[in-house]
Amino acid sequence: MNQFDCVVVGGGMVGAASALSLAELGLKVAIIEKSAPAIFSPEQDFDLRVSAISLASEQLLKQLGAWQQLKQWRMCAYKRLGVWEFEQSYTEFNAQDINQTHLGHIVENRLIQLALWQKLQQHSNITLLCPETLINIEQSPTDVKLTLSSETINAKVVIGADGANSFVRKLANIGTTGWDYAQSAMLINVQTEKPQQDITWQQFYPTGPLAMLPMPGNFASLVWYHDKDEIKRLSALSNGNLAQEILQNFPARLGNVEVINKAAFPLTRRHANQYQKGRILLIGDAAHTINPMAGQGVNLGFKDVKALQHVIAKAIGNGESWHEPKVLASYQQKRRTDNLLMMTTMDALYLSFGHVSPLVKLARNAGLMMVNTVPSLKNKALAYACGI
Incomplete structure (x- = not known):
């Protein structure tokens, strides 16, 4: 043995x-x-x-x-890492701010x-x-x-x-x-009109965030969070029709895309x-x-x-x-x-x-804007997320 x-x-x-x-x-x-x-x-x-x-x-x-x-x-x-719900609450974290x-x-x-x-x-x-x-x-x-x-x-x-x-x-x-979350996530590999960026970003919606992860060359990995039925509908679309849905729902900064591959999974x-x-x-x-x-x-x-x-x-x-x-x-x-x-x-x-209350929405966007005004807090959170 x-x-x-x-x-x-x-x-x-x-x-x-x-x-x-x-x-x-x-x-x-x-x-x-x-x-x-x-x-x-x-x-x-x-x-x-x-x-x-x-x-x-x-x-x-x-x-x-x-x-x-x-x-x-x-x-x-x-x-760089960008997060926002409304454009006026856009918050960006930069490696230079933590000397990286x-x-x-x-x-x-x-x-x-x-x-x-x-x-x-x-x-x-x-x-x-x-x-x-x-x-x-x-x-x-x-x-x-x-x-x-x-x-x-x-x-x-x-x-x-x-x-x-x-x-x-x-x-x-x-x-x-x-527990199982009410949402699912869809992973989508795309070829991008715009050249590779040095930023990853997430925009938040009540239905869940939309995220972009940059890949080498003119490629990116998109993550689309939504309720399970909507992700099921999106998964059934052809790559061409899914590309149209991306253009209608993702931020304009993404530009035109061509869908290469896709898959969905539940969130637990x-x-x-x-x-x-x-x-x-x-x-x-x-x-x-x-x-x-x-x-x-x-x-x-x-x-x-x-x-x-x-x-x-x-x-x-x-x-x-x-x-x-x-x-x-x-x-x-x-x-x-x-x-x-x-x-x-x-x-x-x-x-x-995910909270639709106007007061909660106001508070979370005010929180994002406040982070921008307190660099020490912003950089401490960034360093922790990076593991340094």
Whole structure:
């Protein structure tokens, strides 16, 4: 029976990053994943799933050696972030205001995963079990036995990084709180009339925000939030008719567009009641799924990775048994409150902009205008969002 220090279930962006970060500490790590990411070629269309990678996440990816490869493939830096409901309340955040060259990069999720996998495959401390499927987990006071579709392995610690519908979370009998939002979101890749911009923006409506994420060249990723029936109607349109709907509903600053690809998904909020149960830990979407309105989902997952690495590195440095549950409990203490704060803030923002009361509308626009008049508050919020 193979014995590992850590077994990571799920080889997505956050799972792959966690495996690498723990292997860098000298631990023997296995990662279980059902399928490998597709290879990259420059002529491929942009993937629909993209992330706004913060400065803090960029630093983690540099530390793990994946950022250098991503720069050789494709990504798009943005220096400014614009938010508004009415034009007179337009608020813009600028990287220069916090002494940075940029606020973040828009990067395709699959490319982040692929760059991390290239490092996984090169690391002598990592065993990549793919294609492989988890069947069962049994905890004992000293380790965890994992029954897989083709073998049985043991680990001192198991990390569930297997997404919002985490099987690890289910096997560990960890409950969640949460709900489904009344809205859905539509992702639309477009070719743009105007050249690539260095800004990402969101305009808010009672029906939900409209957002633009810049992509390399004359391309952009649009996000359209609306009630489920309207998103269903939009999804059924031809690309040409959808382009006409975009021109009628998105801000004029977008210009003419040609729709390349589209997909829709429901919005949900889930938060695990605990991130640790004995020797089992949850990270990323297995622990928390957040309203994607501010693009913080994967950035929160990468913060989980960094926190877990810090907890285990500190224990190893102090000569402690890093895999003991009392040591692992520090990870939950570091991350659960912070994640809950971000989730609650996003929900408050979501509910605020969905409120049709004239008084609430006046208050939120006055709030946006006030942010512009208090640079210290504006820049503090921006630095926090960037993870610095």
